[in-house]
Amino acid sequence: MASLPPKHRLQSSAADSAATGQHEHHRPRGLMRWVLTTNHKEIGTLYLIFSLTMFLIGGVFALVVRAELFQPGLQLVQPEFFNQMTTMHGLIMVFGAVMPAFVGLANWMVPLQIGAPDMALPRLNNFSFWLLPIAFTLMLSTLFMPGGAPNFGWTFYAPLSTTYAPPSTTFFILSLHIAGISSILGAINIIATILNLRAPGMRMMDMTLFVWTWLITAFLLIAVMPVLAGVVTMMLMDINFGTSFFNAGGGGDPVLFQHLFWFFGHPEVYIMILPAFGIVSVIIPTFARKRLFGYASMVYATASIAILSFLVWAHHMFVVGLPLVAELFFMYSTMLIAVPTGVKVFNWITTLFRGSISFEPAMLFAIAFVVLFTIGGFSGLMLAISPADFQYHDTYFVVAHFHYVLVPGAVFSIMAAVYYWLPKWTGHYPHLRLSQWHFWLSVIGVNLTFFPMHFSGLAGMPRRIPDYSLQFADFNMVSSIGAFMFGLSQLLFVVIVIMCVRGGKTAPAKAWDGAEDLEWTVPSPAPLHTFEHPPQYRPVEH
Amino acid sequence: MSGGSYYVPATSKWPILGSLAMGVMMVGGGTWLVHGAVGSPLMLAGLVGILAVMVLWFRDVIRESMAGLYDAQMDRSFRWGMGWFIFSEVMFFAAFFGALFYVRTLALPWLDGEGAKGVTALLWPDFSASWPLLDPPDSRISGPAETLSPWQLPLVNTLLLVSSSITLTVAHEALKMGERQATHNWLFGTVLLGTCFIIIQGVEYYEAYHHLGLTLEAGIYGSTFFMLTGFHGLHVIIGTIILASILLRIRKGHFSGANHFGFEAAAWYWHFVDVVWLGLFIFVYVF
Ligand code: HEM
Ligand SMILES: [Cu+2]
Numbered sequence: 001m002a003s004l005p006p007k008h009r010l011q012s013s014a015a016d017s018a019a020t021g022q023h024e025h026h027r028p029r030g031l032m033r034w035v036l037t038t039n040h041k042e043i044g045t046l047y048l049i050f051s052l053t054m055f056l057i058g059g060v061f062a063l064v065v066r067a068e069l070f071q072p073g074l075q076l077v078q079p080e081f082f083n084q085m086t087t088m089h090g091l092i093m094v095f096g097a098v099m100p101a102f103v104g105l106a107n108w109m110v111p112l113q114i115g116a117p118d119m120a121l122p123r124l125n126n127f128s129f130w131l132l133p134i135a136f137t138l139m140l141s142t143l144f145m146p147g148g149a150p151n152f153g154w155t156f157y158a159p160l161s162t163t164y165a166p167p168s169t170t171f172f173i174l175s176l177h178i179a180g181i182s183s184i185l186g187a188i189n190i191i192a193t194i195l196n197l198r199a200p201g202m203r204m205m206d207m208t209l210f211v212w213t214w215l216i217t218a219f220l221l222i223a224v225m226p227v228l229a230g231v232v233t234m235m236l237m238d239i240n241f242g243t244s245f246f247n248a249g250g251g252g253d254p255v256l257f258q259h260l261f262w263f264f265g266h267p268e269v270y271i272m273i274l275p276a277f278g279i280v281s282v283i284i285p286t287f288a289r290k291r292l293f294g295y296a297s298m299v300y301a302t303a304s305i306a307i308l309s310f311l312v313w314a315h316h317m318f319v320v321g322l323p324l325v326a327e328l329f330f331m332y333s334t335m336l337i338a339v340p341t342g343v344k345v346f347n348w349i350t351t352l353f354r355g356s357i358s359f360e361p362a363m364l365f366a367i368a369f370v371v372l373f374t375i376g377g378f379s380g381l382m383l384a385i386s387p388a389d390f391q392y393h394d395t396y397f398v399v400a401h402f403h404y405v406l407v408p409g410a411v412f413s414i415m416a417a418v419y420y421w422l423p424k425w426t427g428h429y430p431h432l433r434l435s436q437w438h439f440w441l442s443v444i445g446v447n448l449t450f451f452p453m454h455f456s457g458l459a460g461m462p463r464r465i466p467d468y469s470l471q472f473a474d475f476n477m478v479s480s481i482g483a484f485m486f487g488l489s490q491l492l493f494v495v496i497v498i499m500c501v502r503g504g505k506t507a508p509a510k511a512w513d514g515a516e517d518l519e520w521t522v523p524s525p526a527p528l529h530t531f532e533h534p535p536q537y538r539p540v541e542h
Numbered sequence: 543m544s545g546g547s548y549y550v551p552a553t554s555k556w557p558i559l560g561s562l563a564m565g566v567m568m569v570g571g572g573t574w575l576v577h578g579a580v581g582s583p584l585m586l587a588g589l590v591g592i593l594a595v596m597v598l599w600f601r602d603v604i605r606e607s608m609a610g611l612y613d614a615q616m617d618r619s620f621r622w623g624m625g626w627f628i629f630s631e632v633m634f635f636a637a638f639f640g641a642l643f644y645v646r647t648l649a650l651p652w653l654d655g656e657g658a659k660g661v662t663a664l665l666w667p668d669f670s671a672s673w674p675l676l677d678p679p680d681s682r683i684s685g686p687a688e689t690l691s692p693w694q695l696p697l698v699n700t701l702l703l704v705s706s707s708i709t710l711t712v713a714h715e716a717l718k719m720g721e722r723q724a725t726h727n728w729l730f731g732t733v734l735l736g737t738c739f740i741i742i743q744g745v746e747y748y749e750a751y752h753h754l755g756l757t758l759e760a761g762i763y764g765s766t767f768f769m770l771t772g773f774h775g776l777h778v779i780i781g782t783i784i785l786a787s788i789l790l791r792i793r794k795g796h797f798s799g800a801n802h803f804g805f806e807a808a809a810w811y812w813h814f815v816d817v818v819w820l821g822l823f824i825f826v827y828v829f
Contacts, residue, residue, distance in 0.1 A: 027553070124557070177568065250761040263640070
């Protein structure tokens with residue numbers, strides 16, 4: 001351990017730079033630099049690149065689905081393969097694209113926003129990341145296995161995923177285990193960082209909302225990923241060792257699967273949206289040049305959403321034959337979540353009110369988020385009405401709902417974050433015109449794709465079926481055109497990011513004039529090591 | 543919140559090797575389950591890899607800690623890390639306990655026709671719900687002939703684990719007061735108690751499989767029984783190994799009265815395993 005830096009090297013600045021120089025000297029180069037890195041910025045970059053890759057792969061799967069649905073009838077793919085595509089699309093997007101993107105943003109930005117030099121447990125951080133490529137290589141490899149990939153939908157309901165599942169399901173379960181371990185360890189790291197590494201003087205109520213929402217998200221992850229691990233373990237045992245968890249013949253119950261899955265699954269959807277709330281709550285004040293309206297109420301709203309999210313899971317199961325009390329309980333508890341969510345939307349709009357607003361690309365995405373996410377929230381409320389859900393359930397209306405909250409919701413927030421922080425990461429502003437093109441193509445594409453699904457769903461078109469009756473043809477054709485438009489415009493996004501890494505208008509430390517948080521006090525691009533001395537934090541009144 | 547300096551550890555090759563070993567183990571395990579024995583060497587190789595990485599990784603951390611590289615802040619990070627890790631374990635067990643409660647209080651009575659959902663009773667009209675479930679609905683699945691009495695080996699095991707938590711606490715107090723020999727002895731006793739627990743659990747499983755017809759395949763009773771006690775048993779084994787390594791470290795002269803987070807983390811883990819057992823004893827064996 002001779003190569004370890006001496007303990008107190010960070011206390012004097014002369015010793016500091018000398019030691020850092022030496023540190024650089026010992027750093028592995030080339031590929032090994034990325035393989036061995038314990039630096040939160042490098043690991044954040046790895047997460048983001050991984051997520052973008054998965055986003056493109058999952059996107060191709062979605063386009064296969066939309067191409068088949070372009071017209072009624074079976075044209076392009078076999079129904080079996082269609083099912084594999086819908087399943088893999090959902091799994092890859094949820095576990096491979098959205099979640100790792102937020103973890104990547106947390107890696108980059110949480111230490112910078114709280115004035116910490118790195119994550120609390122840097123080696124664990126490296127471990128958390130490198131588990132992901134392994135998990136998803138394994139998951140994608142099921143496509144090439146005999147019997148094909150998982151074909152039972154991203155919710156993998158038993159007995160479709162046990163008794164009637166392809167043999168590759170065992171590998172799928174194991175890959176989810178690896179991804180789950182990665183998430184849990186990542187979340188532990190983020191929690192420990194936020195609780196323990198804040199700059200001296202920074203109280204909890206001084207943290208940015210991005211940090212707050214991630215703190216609460218990390219708690220959710222640690223609470224529910226183990227439940228997912230438990231439920232897939234039961235599947236594994238039912239498939240391979242003859243247990244009866246989800247087999248009524250042995251005294252188990254397939255509905256038990258749904259309860260366990262959604263006890264994980266509903267908090268999981270908040271895992272995918274709370275950090276988005278945080279991002280938007282950071283971006284809107286910057287470009288409205290006003291302080292966030294209702295900071296404290298935002299924090300409490302986030303916390304209450306998180307707590308309520310443990311009490312609503314069976315709104316996904318209204319039609320499985322729950323007892324009446326359960327229907328009522330889950331209906332009302334679900335509607336209750338709309339209250340804190342409404343508080344948030346109100347606060348964003350009030351922040352915009354009388355602000356001096358400018359529409360940089362990040363802001364465009366953030367505003368689109370507020371509008372379009374709210375549409376998804378309203379369709380959620382419609383679904384929450386249990387008697388009405390008997391009509392909507394398993395139709396395209398549900399697909400419309402969750403894509404509104406996830407694509408112009410979670411995904412737009414990620415893009416907003418990328419446009420917002422690219423100057424900090426690369427030292428350059430992203431190309432303005434192209435970014436604007438990307439935004440408008442994306443907004444139009446998203447709405448073309450998902451808005452008609454409300455109508456086809458209300459008219460009764462079932463989800464996850466490769467063929468449909470003729471009256472749905474027009475809506476589907478529009479959806480497919482929109483999907484290709486959205487998908488292709490993401491290539492533009494890739495181009496913009498690559499261009500921005502390579503050059504562009506140089507950005508100063510404080511890249512946006514309205515930005516107040518701690519990350520804008522370090523140079524752009526942020527040097528590999530920041531805040532090696534804990535900065536003294538001066539509280540602001542919220 | 544921070545003191546004056548930050549400790550940022552150097553790069554390390556253990557995480558990536560650990561990830562690779564994990565991948566090898568899972569691919570091997572999956573191959574073993576789906577395609578048979580060809581997978582098992584791969585799975586074992588992966589497992590050995592993971593264990594080796596853990597040993598080497600912890601060795602580095604211990605060395606750094608002994609070299610005085612860690613400050614109070616690092617210590618707090620470890621504490622938060624371990625605490626939240628144990629919370630995640632709690633939730634893992636919660637899933638299995640949840641399954642147990644759901645089946646016992648809802649699913650089985652419903653299959654028997656209780657409640658507003660009488661239709662489920664039409665599936666197996668002759669089925670009558672009971673717990674322990676000796677006669678699963680489908681006659682092709684044979685339930686256990688008998689279940690284990692809580693007041694024999696399980697009671698002994700309860701006493702063993704509870705006293706092991708006590709001996710561990712005594713060892714901890716001794717360590718805080720700097721009485722190393724006493725620490726060593728009490729810790730040794732704890733490891734011994736843990737080992738006895740594992741052996742007795744093994745005997746019990748043997749009984750269950752060979753004399754009672756209580757197996758994983760014996761319907762939902764066998765499923766919940768073995769998954770709950772099995773995962774718990776696995777945790778006792780891991781906990782015992784952890785405590786044994788702490789014992790070795792005590793012998794080597796590691797830890798001081800004020801500074802012994804490795805010891806404390808192991809103790810937290812052990813108490814957690816103990817509490818889970820109490821839940822098991824009550825809800826799996828007694829009621
Ligand atoms: C006001 C807040 C919300 C309410 C009241 C709500 C309500 C619901 C209900 C009742 C369903 C079940 C519909 C059915 O299957 O019949 C559902 C499905 C879904 N929701 Fe939401 N939701 C809300 C917000 C969100 C958010 C923020 C997300 C994710 C970011 C989300 C993601 C999903 C997903 C993925 C599904 C479909 C799962 C599936 O069956 O594949 N929802 N929502
Ligand atoms: Cu939900």
